[in-house]
């Protein structure tokens with residue numbers, strides 16, 4: 144199981160004051176790399192509320208592990224990604240008012256736009272992953288779009304308020320991961336995963352990568368990022 148660490152919320156803390164340059168997400172990325180993570184994830188949001196362009200550029204230059212840039216399909220961000228050429232781009236939906244990504248990308252509704260964005264990114268050598276809800280129809284569309292990497296949205300599972308809903312969402316993730324794997328996809332998953340809810344997800348063998356940010360960065364405030372990542376790795380190994 145590969146672990147990608149999302150360092151967005153180091154930048155969130157920095158942006159809590161408009162006159163500081165610390166904490167720097169690039170430092171967090173280097174420490175996460177030192178702790179053995181397999182990739183660094185950042186989301187350059189359209190409103191630039193946490194990660195800025197210069198963070199993406201700095202991080203890409205600083206790290207040796209792959210950089211996975213989460214991004215919407217909006218023109219400005221796609222232009223930037225085509226200039227910076229991260230190892231991978233993960234296309235996500237984006238609404239300005241949302242606190243965090245809400246739901247997966249609807250590939251069926253946005254087929255035309257996404258087709259063009261995939262073409263542009265692939266042309267400059269960026270691997271493309273699609274962040275989608277655990278639904279067969281979305282996986283089928285990802286295949287039709289010529290994609291072989293997906294990230295399954297675990298948000299509904301992570302935020303489930305009852306055990307019944309949690310189990311229902313887990314079943315969807317499990318079935319989607321198995322279907323995607325049978326179709327030849329590399330299957331990642333993420334959103335809202337933490338030290339408590341992780342174990343159910345790690346039982347799904349078809350999921351080969353987890354992308355985790357908020358819970359690790361929050362834990363880092365108290366125990367440091369290296370220990371917070373070590374603890375996550377211990378859970379993955381269990």
Ligand code: PXP
Nearest residue numbers: 244274333334335354355356357
């Ligand atoms: N994967 C995707 C596609 C995301 O949008 C996010 C949030 O930026 C994550 C993973 C990480 O989610 P969290 O910060 O809740 O761990």
